[in-house]
Amino acid sequence: MTTRRTLLLATAAAATAPAWGQAHFPNKPIRLVVPFPAGGATDIFGRAVSQKLGEKLGGTVVVDNKPGAGGTIGSDLAAKAAPDGYTLLLATTSTHAIGPSFAANKLPYDAVADFTPIAHVGNAPNLMIVPKDAPANSVKEWIAYARKNPGRLNYASSGNGTIVHLSGEYFKAQTGLFLVHIPYRGTALAMPDLISGKIDLLFDNVASALPHLKEGRVKALGISSLKRSPLFPDMPTISETVPGYDVVTWFGLYGPKGVPADLVARINKALNEALLEADVKDRLARLGIEPVGGTPQQFAAMADADRAKWKKIITERKLTSD
Known part of the structure; x- marks a missing residue:
């Protein structure tokens, strides 16, 4: 038979269970x-x-x-x-x-x-990454190349509505370029196509792009922050060519x-x-x-x-x- 004392103890135990769990976090x-x-x-x-x-x-x-x-x-x-x-x-x-x-x-x-x-x-910040054989070695040269090929160049992203996608749209807005958006499920999945030349442009994070840059499989033309990166002190910011670009x-x-x-x-x-x-x-x-x-x-x-x-x-x- 359940006694009043048993009920009180059970109620007290239930009341203190979350507190005990938090005190012993993580278990x-x-x-x-x-x-x-x-x-x-x-x-x-x-x-x-x-x-x-x-x-x-x-x-x-x-x-x-x-x-x-x-x-x-x-x-x-x-x-x-x-x-x-x-x-x-x-x-x-x-x-x-x-x-x-x-x-x-x-x-x-x-x-x-x-x-x-x-x-x-x-x-x-993101890096403006292009295939190693792209006919441009600076942001200014790539913009000129894209203007000579309207609608023929594309850029990849890590998915619709991601920062990588919006980096590209912001770039298009600032430059007036016509580029085709190709969404992937992540930049790691887009990188092989960039390396092979199927993709013309990718605004990739430094962390995921760095191994490919070191191996010479791709090249970076600029960095998306307003200030240059200590990791790449000689790399210009995109804003040095496209004023106000900051991502x-x-x-x-x-x-x-x-x-x-x-x-x-x-x-x-x-x-x-x-x-x-x-x-x-x-x-x-x-x-x-x-x-x-x-x-x-x-x-x-x-x-x-x-x-x-x-x-x-x-x-x-x-x-x-x-």
Whole structure:
């Protein structure tokens, strides 16, 4: 027979279970969802910080690639996960700044309401990459080449509505060029076609493009940030030829909506500590990535501002997911 004392003990145990779970977090591997393919910039970045983040939390962080639909599939999976801190998302400009305006009516998640911001992890510029045999060795020469071949040249992206896609559209808007867009499921999948010459242009992240540049399989003509990269001090910025061109990809850590504040604080603290580690900073620097860190509030404010920027560009270019 169930006694009043038994019921009270059971109620007390149920009430303290979440608190106990949080106090012992993590007691199983944490899944870091990367919504792009292995080998791409987001994947490389995720693997660069996941091990150290796990160490700082006293557990293990496992990268789980869930590519497709410009990052939408993995982002939606993370949004619908339990808000217990065991599923995190490495989001990007593509998934949480561009997507909300580019495919607002088709996204299965709300980029703001369905997520808990945790930390701004880092920033990375893109490189303007062309085949090694392209008849141009500078941004200016490539623009001249494209103007002589209107509609005959193309550019690849990591999917409709991604930062790579919008980098190309922004470039077209600034130069008045007519280029055909060829979407892929990630830049890692587009690279073989760029190397073979089937693709004429790709705005790829430094991290994923670097191995191919070192091997001489492709060549870079410019960098998308307003400032030159310490990794390529002699490489001009695109803005030196196309005034005002400025594109930087940000990476940020989110949890599903409703992650308890104490877990958010613990993960944020661990991430910030991981980004200060000399080996992490060195590895990211060699990939052309600038670690950022900061509070969840600072991250949320940055993402809000970037959404406004890309919404303006998408509206002016009349870009849609159709």
